[in-house]
Amino acid sequence: MFKKFVSANKKALQKFKRNSWGVFSLVFIVVLSLFALGAYIIAPDNTVNANNGDVSISTQKPGFTVKTINIPLGNKNKSSVFDYFTGKEIKEQFIPVLSYTFKGDTLYYKEFSVDPSTSQTKYVLTNVFPDADQKSIEENHIKTKKYLLGTDNQGRDYLSRLLVGARVSLAIGFIAVFISLIIGITLGALAGYFGGKTDAFILWLINVIWSIPTLLLVIAITLALGKGFWQVFIAVGLTMWVEVARVVRGQVLSVKQMQYVTAARALGFSDLRIIFKHIIPNIMAPVIVISAANFASAILVESGLSFLGLGAQVPVPSWGGMIKEHYNYIILGKPHLALIPGLAMCLVVVAFMMIGNALRDALDVKG
Incomplete structure (x- = not known):
């Protein structure tokens, strides 16, 4: 029995490998996940939420380059390893400039402006820098910034916001699918295994939830829980379990009459052990396929909520929120x-969706 199970898994893996689009999509998701986890390591702006910007350079095109004067803010908090995951505090105020010159103990500069004729000349005393001499200031505090994807409407680095925003989209997928699997598998398995009034009640609950448009239900739950990062995760997860429950219920109904389930009952195993140790591991193939599709749906729902202002709140970047700010x-x-x-x-x-199609073919899940 164990050898047959292993060989079936190997056969499914071989089928999946032959699907070039499925493999390419899986590699793409893995690479994107690594970029999202290491967003603050590879992003040009590694401050919290990539929120360090200046409105004078807002909505600049990709490839935009500007000189900046970076003035320390006096923040003496030490950096830690966690900063590479959560982002660093803003420790310098950067001022985009067109040109600068030193006169004695004063640094004069022309503020950046799209129209140089309207640029104003301002100054800052050199004693605000740790090293007040001209050479060290030029080496350590006057830099050239390049924005590969340009800047947003607040003058923030758009590439950094995009990378950090990927965290929200991927996280909503993982957490919402995880919540939906826990609820859907549990309720579906109980309904299919016990039948009777338990099945009737869970079916009634499924039909009620199924009859409400998903986006409206998510909005209602979000308004009840409040706007925020984690509230959206919970709201989306609580609306995606219905399809999982329906599929699991149907699979359990067809499997519970098989001989290995009858043998488990004869051996005196408890109902919960039979459900979670014997039945569910044998019906996971269609659930895995549904999870891939639900992952994509969760990303779209979160983006819609962010576009409506009910998702991740400012200044947390999300792809839906970025579209809302700039449409x-x-x-x-x-x-x-x-x-x-x-x-x-x-x-x-x-x-x-490509991964879901590839898994469907590999696992021979019939629609």
Whole structure:
């Protein structure tokens, strides 16, 4: 029995490997997940939520380069290893400039402006820098910043916001699918195994939830729990368990009459042990396929909530929130501000759907 189980898994793995689009999509999701986990390590702006910007350089095009004067803020909190995962505090105020010059103990600079003729000349005393001499200031505090994807409407690095925003989209998928699996598998298995009034009640509950449009139900739960990062995860998870429960119930109904279940009952095993140790491991193939599709759906639902202002709240970046902040720039000659996060979202959703199709073929799950 064990050898047959292993060989079946190997056969499914071989089928999956032969699906080039499925393999490519899986690699893409894994790489994106690694980028999201290490967002603050590879992002140009590694401050918390990549929120360090200046409105004078807002909505600049990809490849934009500017000189900056970085003035220490006097924040003496020491960095820790956790900063590479949660982001660092803003320790320097950066000022975009067109040009600068030193005169005695004063640094004069022209503020950055799209129209240089309107630029104002300002100054800062050199004693605000740790090393007050001109050479050390130029080496350590005057830098050239390049924004590979340009800047957003607040002058923040768009690439950094995109990378940090990937965390929200992937996290909502993982957590929402995890919640939906726990609820859906439990209720579906109980309904299919025990039948009778238990089955009737759970079916009634499934039908009630199924009859309510998903987005409206998520909005209602979000309003009840409050706006926020974790509230969205819970709200989406609580609306995605219905399809899992229906599939699990159907699978349990067909499996509970098989000989190995009858043998387990004859040996005196408890109902819960039979359900969770013997039945559920044998019906996971269709559940895995549904989970891949639900992952994509969760990303889209979260993006819709963020677009409506009910998802991750400012300044936490999310792809849906980035589209909301910049969709009006589509007709203002800067469509990339809305199209880039939209394209990223589209690629992730398509990748998960491709993985789901590949798993369906590999596991021979009939629709």
